[in-house]
Ligand SMILES: Nc1ncnc2c1ncn2[C@@H]1O[C@H](COP(=O)(O)OP(=O)(O)O)[C@@H](O)[C@H]1O
């Protein structure tokens with residue numbers, strides 16, 4: 001009995017930090033309608049800044065100062081990047097905050113270095129108290145108090161201050177609020193400051209409980225997404241309840257089966273979403289989505305088809321003239337082009353944003369590796385089953401995602417990918433953990449750089465061409481109708497959810513095939529196939545190439561691979577990548593292909 | 609006070625209003641009549657900066673407000689009561705009024721929550737109730753009260769009588785007459801001529817996005833063929 005109560009208190013203590021982060025995320029979303037992927041980065045910065053301040057001034061000065069500093073950083077983020085994106089489509093807002101994650105990652109690496117830092121413990125709260133004869137850390141009790149106090153403070157602010165009333169009004173109808181004379185910019189800045197400060201406070205308070213590390217940002221954001229989705233976007237009380245639920249699930253789940261705690265969180269989210277699609281206390285957003293102009297279909301013209309044929313022919317003769325290095329690099333590009341083409345298909349044609357596309361790539365890679373390694377199946381069967389496994393994963397995740405709006409899909413896929421990544425690291429018996437699975441070599445007939453290159457060429461060409469045909473065919477038309485004019489499509493009797501689900505499954509299986517090919521080309525599989533950076537790479541390729549250009553993923557993958565090959569030797573190339581992502585979202589939403597065709601069109605108009 | 613010249617506006621690429629021109633002096637009032645889809649709401653939303661004007665000039669107290677954002681227009685002294693009311697349903701009645709609270713353009717603030725409750729005792733009784741639980745008439749009063757909390761010199765009302773019972777419409781008419789006596793200029797769009805007449809003496813009639821008639825209500829009464837042609841009654 002006493003043991004379970006102590007475990008319950010541990011859960012409550014963990015819920016506090018999670019609540020602080022999720023509450024900030026939720027308030028910011030409510031007012032600005034932006035899902036801030038960089039919110040986990042603010043949490044991480046809170047911990048790092050508190051660490052630095054505590055070295056000089058001690059713990060109790062460090063915590064509030066860190067919260068305020070992070071609030072200021074959030075304010076700067078809002079002013080410099082997000083305020084330029086309030087009118088932009090959701091996708092670009094999401095992507096830009098994702099770029100910020102990369103920038104903050106490298107900034108933290110640059111300032112604090114790669115090793116984990118052990119922060120100070122809280123002076124005066126280092127002991128334990130006995131409750132029901134069980135030792136409970138004093139600091140845990142303090143954290144629990146903080147959680148409830150912050151909830152109380154937010155409640156007070158929301159009901160007793162004009163700012164709080166305006167925040168609640170903006171969450172309902174910010175256009176009307178503006179028409180009453182309220183300056184949106186000020187409201188947004190203040191909201192960002194408070195939301196970021198809460199995240200910073202959460203991070204600072206974690207110092208005595210866990211080492212300060214560069215992994216804190218993505219770990220917490222995945223969990224915070226789960227919390228916000230369960231609690232209901234924009235609801236602080238919902239975030240509180242959901243944080244409790246998740247933290248307790250973790251606290252008790254770890255007693256039963258340590259490996260499945262994250263899976264349990266995901267399962268809890270799934271159950272809640274089935275019963276209440278907008279979360280425990282959430283409401284369907286009342287503001288109308290942005291009016292999008294219906295985009296023309298994505299088809300390759302005559303010239304494009306010719307270029308594609310020339311490209312395939314050139315790739316076919318490449319091994320005759322090129323050396324091994326070029327052949328391997330080209331094979332990698334083809335694999336990533338297929339990976340990106342699937343994502344491009346669901347994002348460009350379907351308007352469905354996935355931020356965890358690596359989940360499907362990784363499932364494909366691990367499925368192929370496990371089948372070969374543990375089940376003794378041959379390469380051919382493994383390459384067939386890899387996309388099937390990924391399709392099943394996509395079907396499960398997609399089933400929940402299509403019930404919800406775009407931001408939920410992005411959050412869900414990111415959370416799912418992060419959970420799979422954790423599982424691949426933790427579940428050592430099956431996945432080998434960080435050591436990965438080695439010795440996954442192709443069948444005899446396909447081994448050797450050149451032979452495997454041709455297999456890669458054949459499979460990726462088939463995959464990409466099929467995706468292009470699907471996008472420009474009837475399926476693509478219906479998918480676009482669901483994206484651009486959902487009400488009209490519904491009225492015409494098109495089952496949008498079913499189409500979107502199918503699109504996610506198709507995109508997932510393309511990623512899975514790419515993952516399978518990748519596993520055999522490298523001879524091994526590691527958790528980083530599932531990790532967030534891999535998802536980001538796919539996203540960058542799609543955006544770089546152009547979301548609405550049929551050749552986008554090929555162009556994007558090529559440019560990206562070449563850039564990565566040269567940039568990744570630079571020390572802080574992820575920050576460069578992040579800056580590029582933010583830049584594309586803000587300045588060149590059409591990507592390379594879009595900007596190019598826009599430029600050509602303007603030139604033609606001028607000369608005409 | 610309000611000088612609207614040749615404004616043109618619409619949604620996406622579709623034109624909704626064109627060549628709309630009228631003026632309104634301080635403490636004057638004007639009704640815009642017209643069938644559904646004639647462009648009344650678009651005209652008011654364009655004045656409010658909520659749909660961008662493609663062309664034209666909107667002078668308000670001597671300044672061109674056509675490029676301003678809606679919050680700046682509100683602060684210049686225009687209160688807006690939208691057709692859909694758009695009250696904040698999860699906020700209490702009092703909190704809804706507080707969202708509209710600001711000093712008038714001249715800096716003074718004669719309107720308070722208490723004064724709004726004096727004008728509309730119906731909603732005073734529900735002051736702590738969530739606005740989502742109000743009846744249609746109470747919602748309309750709350751929306752008008754919320755606009756008054758910003759101490760406007762000009763009030764824009766978009767079909768305030770829509771969906772309301774005749775007694776409630778009369779109640780609203782009394783309140784609007786009182787506001788006129790208090791010196792607030794009123795621009796009201798209506799299909800209900802009785803309320804429009806209580807709120808304004810001058811009238812324009814819109815048809816398919818343009819102004820098809822301008823005059824006074826007494827003139828309109830003498831020419832029933834105009835109303836028959838433009839309003840279909
Ligand atoms: N949100 C909107 N999107 C597209 N068209 C609109 C929208 N609102 C109104 N319209 C169109 O603009 C025209 C004028 O509408 P509106 O100003 O609402 O007329 P009224 O208020 O007189 O009924 C109509 O043709 C209507 O269909």
Ligand SMILES: [Mg+2]
Pocket residue numbers: 645648649650691767
């Ligand atoms: Mg109307």
